[in-house]
Amino acid sequence: MGTEKVPSSIVHFAELDKLLNLCRANSLWPMTFGLACCAIEMMCTGGSRFDISRFGAEVFRPSPRQSDVMIVAGTITRKMEPGVKTLYDQMPEPKWVIAMGNCAISGGPFKFKGNYNVVEGADQFLPVDVYIPGCPPRPEALLEGIMTLEEKITGKRRWPRRQPGQVTG
């Protein structure tokens, strides 16, 4: 494949990609996929105190066809695994997956020698982009996960990372 020098004033491919990524990152529409207790924290994040709407993500779509990111919030049982895979396959590109909570990361408290029904982590069968540890993670942790996903998509972080002991304002 040869290269051709295109005058940069005519075509700005890179800029469009950046713009598209910025748009995608700032309006991630999650799919409501609360499987267990982490769903409660996800609901709290959607409420007014923690407000996921600030990040453009308050429209939780019930249909996978209309959503960008699947927040796997909760335990995946072997009975539910085909359902999760089907819903992931039904999401249109570009799509991302956030594994929220210890169960979605690695099976969490159910990863023990006698485990008979829990899939040990969403990454056993899905490509996970962001892991949010916690049992359940606080709403602020979920927001940090959304910001991390935005950073992964755009390359830049929306707000600077807070240092411990830093006073706001």
Added chain:
Amino acid sequence: MSIVEETRKALLQLFPEQAAAEAEAEAAAEAGAAAGAEADTDATAEDTASTEEAGEAAGGEETAAEPAAPAKEEGPAEEGPRENGVLVTDHAARGTHLDVLCDPDQVVEAAGIMDEAGFFLEAITGVDWIKEDRMEVIYDYNQMGPDPCRVVVRTFIPRANPEIPTISEIHPGANWHERETHDFFGIKFQGHPYLEPLLLPEDADFHPLLKDFTP
């Protein structure tokens, strides 16, 4: 009569021997009432010590009722297997007001009695007594209201062939509880309309809560 007492009387239909023994004990107590106040406390079984003394003093009828009368009290350290019957238990200590041990073919009748008494089914579960080579099926019934009452009905079935009639005709909520118990213990509920796995995958052929299960 309190709810606990009424339900206990209703459940005694399942156990004619215990009912007869208690009727004898009451009759004997009334006959002995002329003898003194001890017989009154004997009939109500409030004071354990005087019950035992008066039981021996009252005569032959009392001693015949003795083996069944202790079913009314909660013995602290009972030896030997428990007999079929209705026990009154301390709700603060055990969580139930009544504890019923019956045969597997009596559970449907017990479920009918509880339904008519206004109780709802809380849970059905199993216990795998592998060392005794049998399984226990436990039914929890509850009745909230101004006077709450919790009743547990237990029964033992052989471990090699665990089968028990379904109560889902009487309590439709038992449908899912029995499916779950079948999932985890392999207990077959005869007459159940749809005994498919509820929590385990549809093609599961293992029963995880058995004591000899290895994943």
